[in-house]
Amino acid sequence: MNQHEHNVAIVDDHLLLSGSLEKLINTFDGFNVLFHASNGKELQHKLKAHTVSPDIILLDINMPVMDGFETAAWLTKNHPDIKFLALSMEDDEKVILKMLQNGAKGYLLKDIHPDKLEVALLEVMERGYYHSEKVAATLLHSIQPSNKNEEVKFKENELIFLQLACSEMTYKEIADIMNLSPKTIDGYRQELFNRLNIKNRVGLVIYALKNNIIEI
Amino acid sequence: MNQHEHNVAIVDDHLLLSGSLEKLINTFDGFNVLFHASNGKELQHKLKAHTVSPDIILLDINMPVMDGFETAAWLTKNHPDIKFLALSMEDDEKVILKMLQNGAKGYLLKDIHPDKLEVALLEVMERGYYHSEKVAATLLHSIQPSNKNEEVKFKENELIFLQLACSEMTYKEIADIMNLSPKTIDGYRQELFNRLNIKNRVGLVIYALKNNIIEI
DNA sequence: CAAAAATTCAGGAAAAATCCCCTTTTCAAA
């Protein structure tokens, strides 16, 4: 038994999932489910109502009223101390990137094994982030259906960096997510700045938008 | 404690849900989870492998390999004695109807309260069917719009700053152009960051684009 | 006119971004 429990909140409109998830999480050593919410709005209210804040939130993406993207953005802004993991069925690259851009500390697919959830929660509390192999793989392999004819402008990691840099994350945060040293990230940045002839991150965003590398 | 337990099988490709659902169901008096399957094909194999048949199956609709519709049809034909409840996120009228037509004894939305699951299981075992109010309602109607509007106005200088900040200029350069002290520019920046809930200049660019303040 | 409000600007610092040059590791081709 840990000396202090980690409080978990679950935000998912599927009560059946969140309810049963609670039972599962409560079997994890050192974790305790504080409350549920079925969408972002409800989460906002419950955060106000409770004197104790959750340490970590499991955040579904597809929800009515206020979805995961909005909620993620709001949490990042208003409760930077509360970590959250995106919870979704989709392993769509764009969705994953968007949640990471919005501050998620990790991305869990709903088809993971229940045991992995405990690992994920622990890693997030200890290291600050968690990424399953499958999600990492999706980020790496869902890039461009390899046209050998066309010139590949970006290497995979460059492209991922480019997309993440078009968010409000710091380079340090990007490094954590990509599991690379901040120095390596800085290398990507320099390379891209030189190659694309830009001066700062604003230039990067504008380039990415003009070239349909990101959407807003 | 009932004199004989009802055996439940769960067919869902989301291990996280089925795994935690098992814990939930096992807390219900008189119910016991026999096995899981992650799609229809796997269910067929497990039905053969197990000497004991489930009394009732929770059947997800969206699954790879062999989805809920196929599985429902197969079950109805080959195991008419096994009742099953459709389990889905969608409250799409056509989907519900199709599952009911394929022999489902009820249709559960994944957003029901966990307690309702126990009711549903009991009702199906005792009365032969179960339908939540929400599903019934969906069969009658279905709609849900959404909207969100927030108008933020900008003072003249703020707007000019905002637009210039969406370029690769440094704040010093912007100050020169606007003929103001860099400190004043920094004041605009802070004010906007706070008001627009953003963390850095990238956020500013994205905001400006989303709100048609700049074009690229 | 006087009080209030908005605007402009400063000091001082911490954090992040930017830049240059260099070493280690990896990994596949020769």
Place this chain on the structure above:
DNA sequence: TTTGAAAAGGGGATTTTTCCTGAATTTTTG
């Protein structure tokens, strides 16, 4: 097995951004 190129990582410095608080000035308004 060697070797060479690419990827990853590091040191260290400067510049820019970001943040917080408060003061001086101008404008608005009762």
